[in-house]
Structures are given as C-alpha cells and as structure tokens.
Amino acid sequence: MFEVRIETNFSSAHHLLNYKGKCENMHGHNWKVEVTLRGNELDKSNILVDFKVLKKCVNEIIDYLDHKDINELEEFRGASPSSEIIAKYIFEQVEKKFPIVSRVNVYETPTSCASYFKE
Secondary structure, three states, X not given: XXXXXXXXXXXXXXXXXXXXXXXXXXEEEEEEXXXXXXXXXXXXXXXXXXXHHHHHHHHHXXXXXXXXXXXXXXXXXXXXXXXXXXXXXXXXXXXXXXXXXXEEEEEEXXXXXXXXXXX
C-alpha cells in the first residue's frame, strides 16, 4: 500500500451553532489541511498521484474557503461548521477527482486537529 500526503493552509472565520462558550461567537483560524491518498497501484512513473495535480485540486477547494465566513457559504448554511464538518467537506470534494482519498486532517491550531476518513 502506498500513501501520498499534501499540506496546505487557509484563513477563514466561523462560529459554532448549538454551542455554549467562546466558539459560539464568530472567530477566525489559520487552518492547516492535510490530504492523504492511499492506493496499491503506481503509474508508469512509479507514482501514486502527481503531487502537482493533487495540490491543484486541493487548492481549488481551499480557495473557495479562504478568507470567507464559512457559516455564510451555501454548503454550511444552517450547519455548525466545526473542524470535523470542514474536514468531511474537503474529503468529499477531493473524492470527486481522487476516489483513493483516505483521510483529511484539519487543524484549527497547531495542536488541535479533526479528521475525516471512511472505513
């Protein structure tokens, strides 16, 4: 089994719904995102996925989230856009182009991460 992983960043604001505490107020993060793909088959160049192609796909998704109020985006309206939900959203978007996506990690801070993966 092979894995490749890329990392990127974006900045945005959000607030949590149905939550009692500071995070119910709008606040921002400098999010770090890690996307991991997993597969058994390499191409003729002995690579699973070209990093450049994967980064382009992920950056298109990240550009949509960057410098936005995530609560105001259509996909998140009425939902509480937690790190978990953002990780799931990114996973599902990447999966459209790369069905071998295995995990998305979303860091709110350098020490706090939420992940989404399928079993």
